[in-house]
Amino acid sequence: xxxxxxxxxxxxxxxxxxxxxxxxxxxxxxxxxxxxxxxxxxxxxxxxxxxxxxxxxxxxxxxxxxxxxxxxxxxxxxxxxxxxxxxxxxxxxxxxxxxxxxxxxxxxxxxxxxxxxxxxxxxxxxxxxxxxxxxxxxxxxxxxxxxxxxxxxxxxxxxxxxxxxxxxxxxxxxxxxxxxxxxxxxxxxxxxxxxxxxxxxxxxxxxxxxxxxxxxxxxxxxxxxxxxxxxxxxxxxxxxxxxxxxxxxx
Amino acid sequence: xxxxxxxxxxxxxxxxxxxxxxxxxxxxxxxxxxxxxxxxxxxxxxxxxxxxxxxxxxxxxxxxxxxxxxxxxxxxxxxxxxxxxxxxxxxxxxxxxxxxxxxxxxxxxxxxxxxxxxxxxxxxxxxxxxxxxxxxxxxxxxxxxxxxxxxxxxxxxxxxxxxxxxxxxxxxxxxxxxxxxxxxxxxxxxxxxxxxxxxxxxxxxxxxxxxxxxxxxxxxxxxxxxxxxxxxxxxxxxxxxxxxxxxxxx
DNA sequence: CAGTGGTCTAGACCACCGC
DNA sequence: CGGTGGTCTAGACCACTGA
Numbered sequence: 001x002x003x004x005x006x007x008x009x010x011x012x013x014x015x016x017x018x019x020x021x022x023x024x025x026x027x028x029x030x031x032x033x034x035x036x037x038x039x040x041x042x043x044x045x046x047x048x049x050x051x052x053x054x055x056x057x058x059x060x061x062x063x064x065x066x067x068x069x070x071x072x073x074x075x076x077x078x079x080x081x082x083x084x085x086x087x088x089x090x091x092x093x094x095x096x097x098x099x100x101x102x103x104x105x106x107x108x109x110x111x112x113x114x115x116x117x118x119x120x121x122x123x124x125x126x127x128x129x130x131x132x133x134x135x136x137x138x139x140x141x142x143x144x145x146x147x148x149x150x151x152x153x154x155x156x157x158x159x160x161x162x163x164x165x166x167x168x169x170x171x172x173x174x175x176x177x178x179x180x181x182x183x184x185x186x187x188x189x190x191x192x193x194x195x196x197x198x199x200x201x202x203x204x205x206x207x208x209x210x211x212x213x214x215x216x217x218x219x220x221x222x223x224x225x226x227x228x229x230x231x232x233x234x235x236x237x238x239x240x241x242x243x244x245x246x247x248x249x250x
Numbered sequence: 251x252x253x254x255x256x257x258x259x260x261x262x263x264x265x266x267x268x269x270x271x272x273x274x275x276x277x278x279x280x281x282x283x284x285x286x287x288x289x290x291x292x293x294x295x296x297x298x299x300x301x302x303x304x305x306x307x308x309x310x311x312x313x314x315x316x317x318x319x320x321x322x323x324x325x326x327x328x329x330x331x332x333x334x335x336x337x338x339x340x341x342x343x344x345x346x347x348x349x350x351x352x353x354x355x356x357x358x359x360x361x362x363x364x365x366x367x368x369x370x371x372x373x374x375x376x377x378x379x380x381x382x383x384x385x386x387x388x389x390x391x392x393x394x395x396x397x398x399x400x401x402x403x404x405x406x407x408x409x410x411x412x413x414x415x416x417x418x419x420x421x422x423x424x425x426x427x428x429x430x431x432x433x434x435x436x437x438x439x440x441x442x443x444x445x446x447x448x449x450x451x452x453x454x455x456x457x458x459x460x461x462x463x464x465x466x467x468x469x470x471x472x473x474x475x476x477x478x479x480x481x482x483x484x485x486x487x488x489x490x491x492x493x494x495x496x497x498x499x500x
Numbered sequence: 501c502a503g504t505g506g507t508c509t510a511g512a513c514c515a516c517c518g519c
Numbered sequence: 520c521g522g523t524g525g526t527c528t529a530g531a532c533c534a535c536t537g538a
Contacts, residue, residue: 192491194444194464212462214444
């Protein structure tokens with residue numbers, strides 16, 4: 001009976017990991033890729049119970065988790081619907097400029113100005129937790145939206161942890177995009193600060209020296225192993241990081 | 251048998267709301283107030299089952315939720331322990347300068363420079379979602395740590411939603427502290443940006459005009475009702491917003 | 501009123517991992 | 520090996536709220 005509607009109710013499960021996470025992914029995918037725009041009604045729990053052949057508690061855990069992360073809104077009687085801001089990037093996640101620019105409908109481009117292998121003693125960045133003899137790949141990359149600079153990226157990659165990065169040309173995909181696609185991580189840390197653009201930084205971003213920039217410093221780990229450090233400069237006063245949240249529960 | 255240890259295992263439940271949230275609060279309180287320092291072992295699920303006279307699924311939901319928010323770490327066999335960073339302020343929550351300063355062991359002070367009742371047409375701030383006839387309380391407040399300026403606060407309060415604010419002197423507690431204590435909210439939105447300090451802003455923060463500042467704009471709602479808007483200026487390059495996080499699940 | 505999510509139960513099997 | 524959390528079930532009653 002339900003067989004005919006299977007293809008409409010979201011992707012199949014991938015068989016990887018706990019059931020409730022599989023279901024979460026299956027439902028999250030059409031939300032984040034836009035197939036289910038905000039306002040779309042998601043089938044009721046009892047219906048999903050049949051759809052995926054599982055108990056209601058398992059479905060509930062998946063939906064509760066999606067609601068907790070703001071992808072859907074749930075109300076009694078009304079049901080579960082895709083949240084208005086489901087596609088908005090939460091501030092404290094790793095997001096990719098390339099994706100951001102393309103999503104806005106602009107033409108994305110990048111340029112690698114510098115590429116070098118350096119030690120941890122270098123004046124580049126503040127990569128914490130790497131040994132003194134660790135070889136690091138240093139990159140200076142600029143990102144453009146319709147030809148306008150939108151981000152200047154200072155990047156350090158731990159070659160002991162990611163040796164294949166040394167052989168990568170970064171012609172097709174920028175380092176950030178390449179890393180997101182090829183390197184799994186388990187922890188990340190952001191620091192957000194304001195700095196004035198000086199010298200080469202100002203020049204590349206086409207800013208008057210002294211202009212205020214929003215800088216994001218980000219380091220990622222895989223377990224205890226530091227993977228990469230990035231300092232991302234965003235020009236001027238127009239760049240905003242936006243986040244929505246709710247009160248703590250205690 | 252278990253009666254003798256009851257008092258040691260955390261506060262009693264408050265009877266308010268769902269059981270699992272009560273249990274969550276009961277366990278969270280000693281964590282955030284420091285009674286259970288990082289590393290403290292929390293009783294096993296089966297033990298808490300007896301402690302609170304509930305089923306294991308309910309306990310599990312409370313602990314899972316605490317783990318999700320980074321207050322505890324859980325591992326099979328090792329059990330549940332208070333996380334190292336449990337007391338660290340997550341970036342995307344409402345935090346209070348006063349508390350921040352006191353926590354660092356410094357002397358906190360504040361000064362209210364301006365206080366006025368204005369309309370939404372005013373050039374102050376960008377308070378969204380309030381009607382044209384709404385009366386707003388405007389405040390300009392500066393916060394100090396050991397006498398040094400740490401934050402300049404431009405604040406708008408919706409007097410239709412919070413009429414008692416009009417009668418408040420803000421002598422004992424700064425507006426931000428007072429609001430946190432007296433006004434419940436359900437939604438908040440942050441925007442983080444970099445701006446150059448000019449004119450009075452630079453003067454009050456004791457900065458050279460043109461210095462880069464980290465600005466946080468924050469609006470809170472209670473349901474659909476806008477409560478308050480704040481623009482918080484943080485001096486110079488020394489102020490950082492830090493956050494830790496994990497990969498998305500999809 | 502009735503559909504939907506919110507919560508809770510009592511039990512089960514399994515996977516991990518420190519002892 | 521055995522303690523602990525991870526997950527899952529089948530069912531139950533309740534609370535809210537839109538039609």
